[in-house]
Every structure is written in structure tokens, then in C-alpha cells.
Amino acid sequence: MSWLETLPAVFVALAIVLLPGAALAWGLGIRRLSLFGLAPLFSLTLAGVGAVIAAWLGVPWSPAVVLAITVLATAGAWFLVGRRAALDAAAPEKWPLVAGVAAAIAVTALMVGRRITQLVGAPDNISQRYDNVFHLNAVRYVLDTENASSLDLGRMGGNGSGRATIYPAVWHSLCAMVTQVTGTEIAVSVNVVNLVAGAVIWPLSVVFLTRVILGPRLMALAAAAVLSGGFVAFPYLLMVWGPLFPNLLSASVLPAALATVILVCRIAPDTDEPRLRSWLALLVGLPGLALSHMSSVNALLAFSAPMLLWKLAVHVRGLIRARAPLGKYILPVAATVLAAAAAAVIWKLVRPGFYGGWKPHQTVPGAIGEVVSNAPAGTDVAILTSILALIGIATIVRRRTLWWLLACYVVAGYLYVVDAGYEAGWARDFFTGTWYQDVNRLAAYLPIFAVVLAALGVTAVVEAVRSMISRQGGRLQSLFPARRAAFMDVRGIRLPDLAGGVVVCALLLVLTQTGTVRDYIVDNKIFYQRDTKESILSSDEYRLLDRLPAEVPEDAVIAVNPWNGGSLAYAFADRKVLEYHQTQRMNDDLRIIAQDLANAASDPKVCAAVRKLQVTYALDFGEQYLLNHPSSRMYPGLQDLEKSRSLQLVDSEGEAKLYKVTACG
Structure with missing residues (x-):
């Protein structure tokens, strides 16, 4: 786009x-x-x-x-x-x-x-x-x-x-x-x-x-x-x-x-x-x-x-x-x-x-x-x-x-x-x-x-320059005799002043849009780029989320790790997730799923939590976490799900994988 x-x-x-x-x-x-x-x-x-x-x-x-x-x-x-x-x-x-x-x-x-x-x-x-x-x-x-x-x-x-x-x-x-x-x-x-x-x-x-x-x-x-x-x-x-x-x-x-x-x-x-x-x-x-x-x-x-x-x-x-x-x-x-x-x-x-x-x-x-x-x-x-x-x-x-x-x-x-x-x-x-x-x-x-202070500074400089020119004998006035005065004034704004203002503003524009601002943009646009060491979503994860609406029913709930971008299935695919952001409080049922969803087939308490929260899908977006925060490590139940007998792979794109929970039917 x-x-x-x-x-x-x-x-x-x-x-x-x-x-x-x-x-x-x-x-x-x-x-x-x-x-x-x-x-x-x-x-x-x-x-x-x-x-x-x-x-x-x-x-x-x-x-x-x-x-x-x-x-x-x-x-x-x-x-x-x-x-x-x-x-x-x-x-x-x-x-x-x-x-x-x-x-x-x-x-x-x-x-x-x-x-x-x-x-x-x-x-x-x-x-x-x-x-x-x-x-x-x-x-x-x-x-x-x-x-x-x-x-x-x-x-x-x-x-x-x-x-x-x-x-x-x-x-x-x-x-x-x-x-x-x-x-x-x-x-x-x-x-x-x-x-x-x-x-x-x-x-x-x-x-x-x-x-x-x-x-x-x-x-x-x-x-x-x-x-x-x-x-x-x-x-x-x-x-x-x-x-x-x-x-x-x-x-x-x-x-x-x-x-x-x-x-x-x-x-x-x-x-x-x-x-x-x-x-x-x-x-x-x-x-x-x-x-x-x-x-x-x-x-x-x-x-x-x-x-x-x-x-x-x-x-x-x-x-x-x-x-x-x-x-x-x-x-x-x-x-x-x-x-x-x-x-x-x-x-x-x-x-x-x-x-x-x-x-x-x-x-x-x-x-x-x-x-x-x-x-x-x-x-x-x-x-x-x-x-x-x-x-x-x-x-x-x-x-x-x-x-x-x-x-x-x-x-x-x-x-x-x-x-x-x-x-x-x-x-x-x-x-x-x-x-x-x-x-x-x-x-x-x-x-x-x-x-505001800088604008006042600009006017002070312009006034000083104008005063200096005036003291040198009014040379600008000689360029514009009295008979042209009407032409040089448009409803109270003198055209020489207007022209000078255009030049000053153009100069300010050039000088302020280069250097500091330009360098900051160059150095920090990495934070909007995909596939970096600190990105929330990789290109693979973007592509998988694009397909999610066609693969996951509208009333489904997806188990996710909010620290690796899985929560954004809600924003991008309009599908409900268990955790919408990193600071959401975790109750006992959320904690059970985060730690043991992979073991649902052998642990009745996991299936009880799954049914209570109506979880039917899970996203595994790998181990690249925001800030590498300690809380990001609290989701072992959503990792390495290909080895689990409790879930079935539905779709994948590179390291990004979508699973369906099959153990608690």
C-alpha cells in the first residue's frame, strides 16, 4: 500500500x-x-x-x-x-x-x-x-x-x-x-x-x-x-x-x-x-x-x-x-x-x-x-x-x-x-x-x-535588519517611489515585507528540516520496521494474521502470549484473544493455560480452564519478546506446540504457527 x-x-x-x-x-x-x-x-x-x-x-x-x-x-x-x-x-x-x-x-x-x-x-x-x-x-x-x-x-x-x-x-x-x-x-x-x-x-x-x-x-x-x-x-x-x-x-x-x-x-x-x-x-x-x-x-x-x-x-x-x-x-x-x-x-x-x-x-x-x-x-x-x-x-x-x-x-x-x-x-x-x-x-x-520565543527572536532579528537598512539612507524606499505605494501595499501588508517573510520562512524551513530532525528519523525508523531484533510482528506473522479471519471462526477465543505479538490477532484479524495487552491481570485459569496448555490431553485442570474460557485456538509466535521482560517467560504452555498431543497445526508461516485445541472437545 x-x-x-x-x-x-x-x-x-x-x-x-x-x-x-x-x-x-x-x-x-x-x-x-x-x-x-x-x-x-x-x-x-x-x-x-x-x-x-x-x-x-x-x-x-x-x-x-x-x-x-x-x-x-x-x-x-x-x-x-x-x-x-x-x-x-x-x-x-x-x-x-x-x-x-x-x-x-x-x-x-x-x-x-x-x-x-x-x-x-x-x-x-x-x-x-x-x-x-x-x-x-x-x-x-x-x-x-x-x-x-x-x-x-x-x-x-x-x-x-x-x-x-x-x-x-x-x-x-x-x-x-x-x-x-x-x-x-x-x-x-x-x-x-x-x-x-x-x-x-x-x-x-x-x-x-x-x-x-x-x-x-x-x-x-x-x-x-x-x-x-x-x-x-x-x-x-x-x-x-x-x-x-x-x-x-x-x-x-x-x-x-x-x-x-x-x-x-x-x-x-x-x-x-x-x-x-x-x-x-x-x-x-x-x-x-x-x-x-x-x-x-x-x-x-x-x-x-x-x-x-x-x-x-x-x-x-x-x-x-x-x-x-x-x-x-x-x-x-x-x-x-x-x-x-x-x-x-x-x-x-x-x-x-x-x-x-x-x-x-x-x-x-x-x-x-x-x-x-x-x-x-x-x-x-x-x-x-x-x-x-x-x-x-x-x-x-x-x-x-x-x-x-x-x-x-x-x-x-x-x-x-x-x-x-x-x-x-x-x-x-x-x-x-x-x-x-x-x-x-x-x-x-x-x-x-x-x-513562541524563537518566533519572537525572528521578529527581533528582522526588525534589527530593517532598522539597519533604514539607517543607511532608505535605499529600499528609493526603489519604490510614492506613485507605486498603492501597488506595494495590499490591505495593510507591504509586498517587500511579504517577500522578505517568504525568504525568511523558506530559509527557516530548510534549516529546521535538515540536520537534527532528518538524522533522528533515519536513526529511529527501525522501530516501525518488520523483522528486526525488537519487532512485535515479523513479516511471517503479518501474513499469518492476514489469513486468520478465514481460518478461525468469529466466536473463537485464541490463547496467546502478549509479549511476542500474539495479542495483536485481535487488532489485525478481529478475533478474541485471552490477553489483550501485557499488563492485563492474570487469573488462575489464564495462568493454567499459559503454563500447561500443551499438556491438556493429560491434565484435567487444563481442560477445565479451556472450557471455562472457551479457548479453541492458540498462536505460537516464537520466542522473540518485547523488552525480554521476565513476564514473557511465563507462557511455556504456548511454546513448541508441534510436540503436543493436545493441539493440531492449522496453518503456519515460517516460525509463526496457528493451532486448534483438540484435547478438550
């Missing part, structure tokens, strides 16, 4: 993540760049909330659910809020500005999309890593149960209860919808959704954040779009490590969520959105962020803290200057205490029940160096982006503005440094427990603020 053949699936994924949210944003009265920037975040909310409501009502999950909730939400927003004249106070950006930014985003999307396809290889390749066993099977689970609720996805495997049933399901629901609409394989749908998240949603969200912070400045916004595609930490690191696909989706919209906080606080110089609409944007976006991955809610809390403290400080300073009575201080103090208490509760509760146990890989100074050089987790230094970000920092210091932005960057860097450089202890537990004390998850947040 070629990537060209995936275009229908790509367009469907784009429609799913853009159109519902854009309709809701329009209903709220949001227009142009803000509409484009908030559309993906709002779409995730509609999908996530719609899935929960549909499950509660017993309605099967399908695109119709998203369509219905979009129509209802948009109509409600329009009649309650959107048509009110008071909400139309914000002046939308000029269309030439929107067109220029859209062009920059489109070019960046093509470049990032190209890199993602290079990383993945073939469209039906899968990430051959640990977490993907769960994610691929979870997409199949959504399709089979027609339930995409984040309150129920943890039930896959049959042993979820209480909080264990909750798992952020928006990413899985999007993949399932792509498969429902196009009929494409789950593996292809997964790659398409990841491509859209990394190449489209991410630059849209980053540009919106930059627009809110730096204002409607074409150079800054175009530079932000181009620079957003020049980081290893996002999206590529999350596609390789784990893989962390739900984190990828939630992090891609986090910049947009942060932008809504800035709008609510009204701390950016060019903030012009009405307060009510800003609050609604924040409240509408939060469910999408949470149901994509709750760790991003904690990230939102951490990065919003400097903004809220800055807003509080400015407000209190105003009260002091106005010599306000003591009673005026009660409300801000009370609000601050309540917000801090709520944040502390969320910070404590929204964290996994176990930690990864990863150790620091750097010293504290070395970790700081990785932050400044945009080289997290031992990746190569991003020289250009780092220099531009430092220029942006110097600009903030010199102009004495946007200090809170610098503080947000410091918070993101500190969280990374804690994980990368601190030894195990309370600091790592408290500050980074939400992210399993995993440095890769925290590295993905660093580009959010580095992009």
Missing part, C-alpha cells in the same frame, strides 16, 4: 478533527485565526463528550454521534452566545494575513507529514514497541463494542473495575471513526491520525498560541508555523518512545488550551477577545484536553500558574496604586486560595497508580543544557531554533515585557530537569509522577514555549 492510497483516509481524519470544532467555534462567534486554532481542541471535546454520552444512552459509536452533538452544541452556542452583538467586539485579522499564515501552516504540514511518512515507512506499518499492543487492540475494542467512552475503555480484557475502567479514549475513537468511514485497516488509520495530529493540529495550535501572545504579526506567525516542525521532541519522540499516541494528540492541542488561559487572564499585549467568549473557549476546550490524556490537564495547570500569578500581581499592584480599601483585596485573595486548593487536589489525583522507575540520564547542569539547546533525551542540538529562542528571551529581558511567558518556559524546563537530572525522591514523585517520571513525556512540552 502506498501513502497516496491513504489520501481518502487523511481527508476523513482532517474533516473529523477540524470541521466539528470549527462549527462550534463559529457558533460561539469566534472567527478566522482563532477559529482555526481552536477547531481541533473543540473537535476533541465534541468527540470525547459525545462518546461518553452515547455510551450512557446506549447509542453505538459512529460519526453520526459526533455530527449530532456538533449540530446541537453549535445551535445552542449560536442562540445563547454567538449572535449577541457584545461578543463581536474583537476585530478579526485581515484576510491577507490569514492567507499568509495558512500558507505557512500548509507548507509546514507537508514537510512534517513527509518526515512522519519517512519514519513510519509503509502506511500499514506499526510501531513495534510496548504500548502499541494496547493501543491497536483498544481501537479494535471501540469498533467491536461500539463504545468509545473514556469511562469504559479500561474494561478491555474483562478485568477493569472502578478507576481501572477509565482510560483516555479520544485518540482511539478518532482512529476507529477513520476505519468506520473508509474501511481502511486499523494500522493505517492509526498512522493517518498521528500524521494529522503532528503535521496539522500541532502547527495550528502553536500558531494560535503565538497569535494570542505576540499579536497579528505575519512574520511572527509564519515563523512559528515553520519552526513548529523543527523539533525532535514533538511529534517524533512520542511516536518512537512508547509509543505515546494519546499523549501525542493531547500535547498537539495543549498550546490552544494555554492560549485560552491567556485570553481569560488578559495578560497579552494584543488581547482583544471579549471576556465571556474567552471563558467559554477555555471551558469548552478542557474536556477535549482531559479526555485525550489527563496528564495534559496537569501540564495546563503547571504552565498556567505563572500566568495566574502574574495576573494577580498586576491586579494587586493596581489596587495598591489606587489606594483601594482592604475589602477590595478579599476577592482576589479568596480566588487565589480556592484556585490553589483545586489545583493541588487535581495535581494529586490525576496521576497513574504506578511509576515507570526510569532513572535520570543526566546531571542537573547537563539537563539544563538539553533544555536550552532543545536536545532532550540525548537527541542532537537544534542550533538555529535554540539561538532564535535565546534572542527571544533577550528581547523579553530588554523590553521588560512578557515576563510570564519566560516563567512558563522555566516551569516546562524545570519539570524536564527534575526528571532528567534529579535522583529518585520526593521531588521526582511530586513534580513528575503524573508523567510516570518519564523524561520523554515531559520533553514534548518544551517546544511549546521554545517556538
Whole structure:
């Protein structure tokens, strides 16, 4: 299969993540760049909330659910809020500005999309890593149960209860919808959704954040779009490590969520959105962020803290200057205490029940160096982006503005440094427990603020160059006399500036898409290739799984070892398996089959377990295991089955073998 053949699936994924949210944003009265920037975040909310409501009502999950909730939400927003004249106070950006930014985003999307396809290889390749066993099977689970609720996805495997049933399901629901609409394989749908998240949603969200912070400045916004595609930490690191696909989706919209906080606080110089609409944007976006991955809610809390403290400080300073009575201080103090208490509760509760146990890989100074050089987790230094970000920092210091932005960057860097450089202890537990004390998850947040700082750095450099040229006698003006002024200006955007912006962005694009990013792709595409020493599935196993639907009845249950890829018979062949992922709890019956299925003919307790669990087939995918984890060795009953009198060989492809259980008829 070629990537060209995936275009229908790509367009469907784009429609799913853009159109519902854009309709809701329009209903709220949001227009142009803000509409484009908030559309993906709002779409995730509609999908996530719609899935929960549909499950509660017993309605099967399908695109119709998203369509219905979009129509209802948009109509409600329009009649309650959107048509009110008071909400139309914000002046939308000029269309030439929107067109220029859209062009920059489109070019960046093509470049990032190209890199993602290079990383993945073939469209039906899968990430051959640990977490993907769960994610691929979870997409199949959504399709089979027609339930995409984040309150129920943890039930896959049959042993979820209480909080264990909750798992952020928006990413899985999007993949399932792509498969429902196009009929494409789950593996292809997964790659398409990841491509859209990394190449489209991410630059849209980053540009919106930059627009809110730096204002409607074409150079800054175009530079932000181009620079957003020049980081290893996002999206590529999350596609390789784990893989962390739900984190990828939630992090891609986090910049947009942060932008809504800035709008609510009204701390950016060019903030012009009405307060009510800003609050609604924040409240509408939060469910999408949470149901994509709750760790991003904690990230939102951490990065919003400097903004809220800055807003509080400015407000209190105003009260002091106005010599306000003591009673005026009660409300801000009370609000601050309540917000801090709520944040502390969320910070404590929204964290996994176990930690990864990863150790620091750097010293504290070395970790700081990785932050400044945009080289997290031992990746190569991003020289250009780092220099531009430092220029942006110097600009903030010199102009004495946007200090809170610098503080947000410091918070993101500190969280990374804690994980990368601190030894195990309370600091790592408290500050980074939400992210399993995993440095890769925290590295993905660093580009959010580095992009904005680098975009500010680009504008500072361009302004310096323009000033230098102006001081040399205005030679450019002599090239364009006054009678040509009308030609040289298109609705407020001067054509020389536009031409210079194109040159600058083209240069940035070339420099950011070579070197660090290119080398990382070359070094890590092995994790999507088949027949490597660490792959989940070999080419032989792929071919056997392709034939499985014709050889195994739909109601059959297959005994598998989840550590050698056997569990993926569910995702690839739509056949039930005993264990859907490596962390599924093993009960006594599962343990008996895992250890003694080969001896079923001579051991009555094995046949009792076989009948109870309705096992009729078994897969032997050999002894190449994920991570060579000790748990992978707990399945001797599913090895060397050709010697067993309890099973009969049905099909084989190389070392991959399918057996039918014959001893317990």
C-alpha cells in the first residue's frame, strides 16, 4: 500500500478533527485565526463528550454521534452566545494575513507529514514497541463494542473495575471513526491520525498560541508555523518512545488550551477577545484536553500558574496604586486560595497508580543544557531554533515585557530537569509522577514555549535588519517611489515585507528540516520496521494474521502470549484473544493455560480452564519478546506446540504457527 492510497483516509481524519470544532467555534462567534486554532481542541471535546454520552444512552459509536452533538452544541452556542452583538467586539485579522499564515501552516504540514511518512515507512506499518499492543487492540475494542467512552475503555480484557475502567479514549475513537468511514485497516488509520495530529493540529495550535501572545504579526506567525516542525521532541519522540499516541494528540492541542488561559487572564499585549467568549473557549476546550490524556490537564495547570500569578500581581499592584480599601483585596485573595486548593487536589489525583522507575540520564547542569539547546533525551542540538529562542528571551529581558511567558518556559524546563537530572525522591514523585517520571513525556512540552520565543527572536532579528537598512539612507524606499505605494501595499501588508517573510520562512524551513530532525528519523525508523531484533510482528506473522479471519471462526477465543505479538490477532484479524495487552491481570485459569496448555490431553485442570474460557485456538509466535521482560517467560504452555498431543497445526508461516485445541472437545 502506498501513502497516496491513504489520501481518502487523511481527508476523513482532517474533516473529523477540524470541521466539528470549527462549527462550534463559529457558533460561539469566534472567527478566522482563532477559529482555526481552536477547531481541533473543540473537535476533541465534541468527540470525547459525545462518546461518553452515547455510551450512557446506549447509542453505538459512529460519526453520526459526533455530527449530532456538533449540530446541537453549535445551535445552542449560536442562540445563547454567538449572535449577541457584545461578543463581536474583537476585530478579526485581515484576510491577507490569514492567507499568509495558512500558507505557512500548509507548507509546514507537508514537510512534517513527509518526515512522519519517512519514519513510519509503509502506511500499514506499526510501531513495534510496548504500548502499541494496547493501543491497536483498544481501537479494535471501540469498533467491536461500539463504545468509545473514556469511562469504559479500561474494561478491555474483562478485568477493569472502578478507576481501572477509565482510560483516555479520544485518540482511539478518532482512529476507529477513520476505519468506520473508509474501511481502511486499523494500522493505517492509526498512522493517518498521528500524521494529522503532528503535521496539522500541532502547527495550528502553536500558531494560535503565538497569535494570542505576540499579536497579528505575519512574520511572527509564519515563523512559528515553520519552526513548529523543527523539533525532535514533538511529534517524533512520542511516536518512537512508547509509543505515546494519546499523549501525542493531547500535547498537539495543549498550546490552544494555554492560549485560552491567556485570553481569560488578559495578560497579552494584543488581547482583544471579549471576556465571556474567552471563558467559554477555555471551558469548552478542557474536556477535549482531559479526555485525550489527563496528564495534559496537569501540564495546563503547571504552565498556567505563572500566568495566574502574574495576573494577580498586576491586579494587586493596581489596587495598591489606587489606594483601594482592604475589602477590595478579599476577592482576589479568596480566588487565589480556592484556585490553589483545586489545583493541588487535581495535581494529586490525576496521576497513574504506578511509576515507570526510569532513572535520570543526566546531571542537573547537563539537563539544563538539553533544555536550552532543545536536545532532550540525548537527541542532537537544534542550533538555529535554540539561538532564535535565546534572542527571544533577550528581547523579553530588554523590553521588560512578557515576563510570564519566560516563567512558563522555566516551569516546562524545570519539570524536564527534575526528571532528567534529579535522583529518585520526593521531588521526582511530586513534580513528575503524573508523567510516570518519564523524561520523554515531559520533553514534548518544551517546544511549546521554545517556538513562541524563537518566533519572537525572528521578529527581533528582522526588525534589527530593517532598522539597519533604514539607517543607511532608505535605499529600499528609493526603489519604490510614492506613485507605486498603492501597488506595494495590499490591505495593510507591504509586498517587500511579504517577500522578505517568504525568504525568511523558506530559509527557516530548510534549516529546521535538515540536520537534527532528518538524522533522528533515519536513526529511529527501525522501530516501525518488520523483522528486526525488537519487532512485535515479523513479516511471517503479518501474513499469518492476514489469513486468520478465514481460518478461525468469529466466536473463537485464541490463547496467546502478549509479549511476542500474539495479542495483536485481535487488532489485525478481529478475533478474541485471552490477553489483550501485557499488563492485563492474570487469573488462575489464564495462568493454567499459559503454563500447561500443551499438556491438556493429560491434565484435567487444563481442560477445565479451556472450557471455562472457551479457548479453541492458540498462536505460537516464537520466542522473540518485547523488552525480554521476565513476564514473557511465563507462557511455556504456548511454546513448541508441534510436540503436543493436545493441539493440531492449522496453518503456519515460517516460525509463526496457528493451532486448534483438540484435547478438550
